Structure formats: structure tokens, C-alpha cells
Amino acid sequence: MGLNVSMSVLRRLNIEALLRHAFTSGTFTAAEAMEATSLTRATVLGLCDELTVAGWIEEAEDSRAAGLSRRGRPARRHRLRAGAGLVIGVDAGRSGYRAMAADLRGAALATARRELDPATVDRELRISTVQELVREVREASASTAPLLVTVIGIPAPVDSHGASPIEVGTFWRLMNSGFPAHLDGPVVVENDANLSALAEHAQHPEVNMATLLVGERIGAGLMVDGHLLHGALGGAGEMRFLEAALQDDIGAEGVASLARRWTLEGLATGRSSPALAAIPADALSAVDVFAAGQAGDELARDVLDRIGERIARIAAILVSLLGVERIVMAGAVASSLEPVLQRTREVLPDIAYAPFPELVASGLGRDVVVRGAIEHAVSRLREDPLALLDPPT
Amino acid sequence: MGLNVSMSVLRRLNIEALLRHAFTSGTFTAAEAMEATSLTRATVLGLCDELTVAGWIEEAEDSRAAGLSRRGRPARRHRLRAGAGLVIGVDAGRSGYRAMAADLRGAALATARRELDPATVDRELRISTVQELVREVREASASTAPLLVTVIGIPAPVDSHGASPIEVGTFWRLMNSGFPAHLDGPVVVENDANLSALAEHAQHPEVNMATLLVGERIGAGLMVDGHLLHGALGGAGEMRFLEAALQDDIGAEGVASLARRWTLEGLATGRSSPALAAIPADALSAVDVFAAGQAGDELARDVLDRIGERIARIAAILVSLLGVERIVMAGAVASSLEPVLQRTREVLPDIAYAPFPELVASGLGRDVVVRGAIEHAVSRLREDPLALLDPPT
DNA sequence: AGCATTAAATCTAGCAACTGAATTTAACGG
DNA sequence: CCGTTAAATTCAGTTGCTAGATTTAATGCT
Structure with missing residues (x-):
């Protein structure tokens, strides 16, 4: 799986446009993708083939089988291959830890949780707990797909780069335990309330x-x-x-x-x-x-x-x-x-x-943060699909 | 003046990248533009020629004449042609009205002001006052360049689309007097405090x-x-x-x-x-x-x-x-x-x-709003140069 | 003055990738 | 079996980039 590493700027752009369409539109026909990307049919179908070979999308039942057309040659239809990648969200709270594995569309595949006594928790224990939970949900997801992003929510302020300010005392530093270095793949650390907001916002995308x-x-x-x-x-x-x-x-x-x-x-x-x-x-x-x-x-x-x-x-x-x-x-x-x-x-x-x-x-109950983490992961993918699906190096 | 109306997506993209560079970097050499756009020299110089013909940029003195290089063939240098376009900012306050015309870089070319008794001002008077001030600064600017944007600051909330909510009473509606329909060219209406913020932010771009x-x-x-x-x-x-x-x-x-x-x-x-x-x-x-x-x-x-x-x-x-x-x-x-x-x-x-x-x-004294309006106009241009420089239709 | 050196501009062929039009294919209904 | 519809496929043509070779514009050294 994987695309041609070096592709032209234009092709990259068009592939991204097509993937973005795949992310937002479920199953789609070439005509719809032409509309969305303003490319010609020949190009769209060419890209679809390429992406199918790479494994990012898959061909679905055609428009006649789906009962969408009566006359004429049935249109081929494609959709994002949900199993093409795995994302994991973690809520690394003060005492409660939760993890969830989901597919590319954000559908939950597995969850796990753990409770720790905050009085005795140190950085090492936090890290190993998160490592274990990630491993658990990854195995439970029964997916061989590559892990594309892990998003971790913590109860401390986090800036746009994932860093927490150094406080007098060390609580924030304890919470932001340097997870990225101890987990596989790209890791994003974000504040837990922010992730909750993303989870809720996903349900009402236009609302402040x-x-x-x-x-x-x-x-x-x-x-x-x-x-x-x-x-x-x-x-x-x-x-x-x-x-x-x-x-x-x-x-x-x-x-x-x-x-x-x-x-x-x-x-x-x-x-x-x-x-x-x-x-x-x-x-x-x-x-x-x-x-x-x-x-x-x-x-x-x-x-x-x-x-x-x-x-x-x-x-x-x-x-x-x-x-x-x-x-x-x-x-x-x-x-x-x-x-x-x-x-x-x-x-x-x-x-x-x-x-x-x-x-x-x-x-969303106790799952807000973890759902928000998944939401965040998926929206990152949506915004910049190639960066995560087909990373450089 | 004007570019080929129908150009390929790729060309459009590259022209935009080059113009953006021109906006942010003053005078530049091909080498710098290559760095910024990741295009080859041949392409960059081709685009520069095209944009020079179109009038958006101009050739400046070469690198040797500017004392920047000693050995080798001197590099041609280009810069944004500040006179390629005019922007106008207006502060349409409750009683005080100010306008400023500026070039593409935001350098002030002319200003004008007027005081009106807010008790007797209605929509028509507000509109005609702004029209007059715009005409005044445009003439005083002694520029034949096309008017690319007019940004108007008003003391009422304005949403992302330039609309103000309908209040009980009509103050906001009076302030947001429907300027776009009564002025030439693209008009952006924005809240005055927001424009002040843009003016101040321009001086410290990284700061919250x-x-x-x-x-x-x-x-x-x-x-x-x-x-x-x-x-x-x-x-x-x-x-x-x-x-x-x-x-x-x-x-x-x-x-x-x-x-x-x-x-x-x-x-x-x-x-x-x-x-x-x-x-x-x-x-x-x-x-x-x-x-x-x-x-x-x-x-x-x-x-x-x-x-x-x-x-x-x-x-x-x-x-x-x-x-x-x-x-x-x-x-x-x-x-x-x-x-x-x-x-x-x-x-x-x-x-x-x-x-x-x-x-x-x-x-910035009494000019904050009007300066913010210019700043806003220029940053719109910077973000999407072609939309305003070479508008469709 | 002539020549080496440096650094840029220009020219060229080649190629990637898109478009548009013509052609082919896959269905259905009479 | 053939006409009709709507899509897929093929293919020539074009745009616009790149890489590399060549040329040009300057300086400094001999």
C-alpha cells in the first residue's frame, strides 16, 4: 500500500481533493467527484483506479445495483476504504484513562479503560498506562491497518504545538507526560475540554x-x-x-x-x-x-x-x-x-x-473526550489526507 | 492590464504563490522566489515576465546595482508594483468619518475626514458622506490604478459576511447602511473595533x-x-x-x-x-x-x-x-x-x-480604524491575490 | 586586452498530467 | 435484435513544468 512517493504538485492536489470528497460524501460516482473536484471524468476515474490500487478507496456496488439509476450504463461507485487506516483516541485524565480505536470514518472499533489512584501516579505510570491501553484497543480492533494518528486528551492547557506551559509545581507537566516520544506513529496532544468541544461541534458544524x-x-x-x-x-x-x-x-x-x-x-x-x-x-x-x-x-x-x-x-x-x-x-x-x-x-x-x-x-457521557479525540483525528485526516495516509520519509 | 482569463489550475496556483511572495518580501530575486515557490528558475522567470506584462509586478534595479552581489552575473530583481492597485479604508463612525487611500503595500496616499451631527444623520447621509470621502481620497491619491477593495469600519457588530443583526431599534441598521450597493468595486464591511485589532495585530503578527x-x-x-x-x-x-x-x-x-x-x-x-x-x-x-x-x-x-x-x-x-x-x-x-x-x-x-x-x-491615534481598514484590504489581497487583482467575469 | 571565474539567464528537449472528443461498453425496453 | 441512454474507455492534443546544456553579464587576475 502506498502511492508513488514523488508525484507532481498538481497530481497531489487532485488526489487530495478526491480524498477529501471521499471523506465527506460516503459512496460517490465519478460524476459527483467531477463536480467536487472540477476534473474531467477521465482524470477522476484514473485517480480512482490509482487510489483503489493504493488501498485508500474501494469500489462499491454500481449505481444500478444500488437502485439509483434505471437507464443507461450503470455508474461505477467508490467509497473511502474505512479499513485503510486506524486512529486511536485516548482520554488521559487525572484518574480515569480511556482509549478508543476507530476506523477512517470515526466508527468505533474497540474501547478500553482503566482507573488509577492519582496520588501515586507519576509520568512513567501515565505513559505505560496509555501505552497499554493503546495496545489493547489496537489488538481488540482486529485491524491490520496502519495506525495513522493517536490523539491524547489531557487535563492541562495545551498550545497549538501540543506543549503545555511549565507551571509552578508540576501538575501540568505530569499530565502532559511527553506521550509522543513513547508511542508509535504521529501523536497529537490536546486539552481534554478542547476535545469535548470538537466532539460536540462535530454534531453541529456551523454553530459557534x-x-x-x-x-x-x-x-x-x-x-x-x-x-x-x-x-x-x-x-x-x-x-x-x-x-x-x-x-x-x-x-x-x-x-x-x-x-x-x-x-x-x-x-x-x-x-x-x-x-x-x-x-x-x-x-x-x-x-x-x-x-x-x-x-x-x-x-x-x-x-x-x-x-x-x-x-x-x-x-x-x-x-x-x-x-x-x-x-x-x-x-x-x-x-x-x-x-x-x-x-x-x-x-x-x-x-x-x-x-x-x-x-x-x-x-456523550463519559466518552466525550475520547470521542472528541477520534473526531480530531478524523478531521485532521480530512483536512490533509496525504500527510497522514502517505507520509514522507 | 490583466492576465489570461482562463488559465490552468496549476498556473493559477503558481502565480498566486509568486504574488504572495511579492507581497511579503519587497524586492526579490529569482533565487528567492524559487525558494518560496519551489519552482525552477525557468518557471519563476517566465511567471515574472508574464506578471510584469500584466502590470502586477515590475523589474527593479539588479542585484549588483543594489550592491548585493560582487561576483557573477547580476540577478534580475522584481517587486510588487505598488501602483498596480488602489485600496481605500473608511472609518464610518457615529459622528466622525475618515477615509484613506493606499497602494497595494498599504502605504497611505491620501486621507480625508468629516464630522456630522449624529442626531441628524440618516442612512442616505451616511452613504453619501462615505461616497464623497471615497471620491475625495481617490482623486487626491492621483492614482489611475483600479480600486481593488474598499473596507468600511462601522460601530456595530458585523458577522463574517458583512451583515449586522437587526436590533430592536435601528441603530445598528443605521450604522451598517448598506454601503456595498452604493460604492464601486468590492466592498467589505467590518466592525470598527475589529479593524483596530487588525491594525495593531499587523505590528505583532504572532501575538494573541x-x-x-x-x-x-x-x-x-x-x-x-x-x-x-x-x-x-x-x-x-x-x-x-x-x-x-x-x-x-x-x-x-x-x-x-x-x-x-x-x-x-x-x-x-x-x-x-x-x-x-x-x-x-x-x-x-x-x-x-x-x-x-x-x-x-x-x-x-x-x-x-x-x-x-x-x-x-x-x-x-x-x-x-x-x-x-x-x-x-x-x-x-x-x-x-x-x-x-x-x-x-x-x-x-x-x-x-x-x-x-x-x-x-x-x-495609531484617531487613525486606528482607518489604518485597520487598509490593513484588512491589503491582507485580503495577500491571501487571495488573484481574486481581487484579476476578478472573474 | 584577454582570459578565467562566478552566477545568473536563456534555451531546449522531454515528460507528466490534464482535457476534449471520439469510440466503446453496459445496461434496459420494445 | 435493435434503439436508446448513460456511462467508461481510449487517444490525440495541449499546457506547463523540469532538468540540463548553453549563453550571457559581470568581475578580477595576468
């Missing part, structure tokens, strides 16, 4: 949106004008500004953390809550608070409302400053967030101006 | 920056990862979020307005200020406050400090949320802002985290 990845902390992935924002040192989407903006010391604390904090504060100031008071303070989890709220517990409801109001303030800033139309809450707790978002929608008109953004919870 | 265009109101132009942010309905950079974020009702009020407001409030609460108390309330201007501050007036100093603190809060948000490294204050009052920015730099470490952004006042 912010994705808030919430959990113990909160981070935003910002998609404006079709671009993911990075900023200097990968700082875009960093939420520490909340401290300055909302003038409290909560900063980038996440929903789970706030749920616990405010519940315990409520209990400490003597508020009654049969459901929550029964749980020992160090065992209380966000899930408990959400459950109690669902069951009608008043303290829990207040806490959730307060979280909703906080999200409304964040939303007000994002909408006005960035012209965002849609805000997605993602992360493990996303599925429980509807009551919180209800409150957000309620108060938003009081603190912001129309048009108000859509506020939704992500439907 | 926000430009705050301040006056009666405040608007931001955001350059992140080399892109100007627009957002839905052109809403990016809209500063009304400050109301929600800073929890006051000042919102997007600008420096000039705040200077007056807080001075009057100070005087009303009985603060003494020999300099400012003498000025009748309805005659007080921001310039007076800046002057009094300069002279050591205590009330004025307090007001300026307060403004500086407000800017610090804005800076804290921009830095954290967008990873901005540099914040430029632009607009008519920019040159007086140094004392304000001093205060901003002082308090920023208290409310934000390192790394802190550079905080500077724009050196």
Missing part, C-alpha cells in the same frame, strides 16, 4: 459553541467561526478568570466540587436535609446531591439552583464576548444536569441580553 | 491580542491564533457581558463616558476639585479629566485609577478566557491613557494569575 467540561474542575473548549481557540500557552478556555469576574474565590471549581462544597456549607449553617445529613461529610458525592435534588430535598435543590445561576453567569460572559450560540455541558455528571440547566435558562434573561444561547447537556 | 476601542463606548477586537473572532451575528468582542460579570450596570460604557460620569458623581458627593468643579457639568469632557489628573488633581486621579481598575478586570477575563498576551487600548483617547494603564498594571497581579499581558496604548 462553548463546551464546558465539568467535574472536579471546569474547563471550556471554545469553537468560534469554525476554529478551536488555543491562545498563548494554550490558555484559551482556562476558567480561572471567574475569580476576577465573579469576585469570589471559587474560580474554576467544577460542578461536582461545588455540589459538595455548598451542601456541606448548608449543613454546617444548620440547614436541615434528612437525605444529605445522613451521609458522612467525607463520603458525600455530587451524585448524592443530584439524587436528593431529584427526590425533592430542599437543600439539594438550592445547591443545584445556585450552580445553575453560576453557569448562567458564565454563559452570559461567553455569549457576549464570543458570540456563542450554544453551550454544552459535558463530563461524567452531564446526564444529571438538566435540573441545573433549567435554572440557568430561567435566570439568564435577567443578567444577559438576547439572543440567548441554547443550553444543553452533552449526550 | 485584544484591542479595546474605547471612547463613549467600549468594544473589543479579538485576535486569537492569528484569526479575528466574529462569532454568531458578529457578536464576538461585544462588551455588554461586563454588566453580568462585574455585576454593575455600567456595561460597555467607554473610558470617556466613565471619566465624565465618575467625576460628576464625585463632585456631587461633595468631593473638592478646584480644576474640575469650575467646569459646567454639561461641558465637562474626558480630556479635562485626563488633564486634571496629569496636573495632580486628586479627584481626577481617583477617577483615572478607577478606570484603570476596571480595565484590569476586563484584562483578567480576556487573558484567562482567551489566552491573550497583549492588550492594546485604542481610540481617540489612547494617547492619554498611560496613567490609567499604570494603575491597571498595578492591580492586575491582585486579581489575575501570571503570565500577565502586556498593556499598551495604541500609537
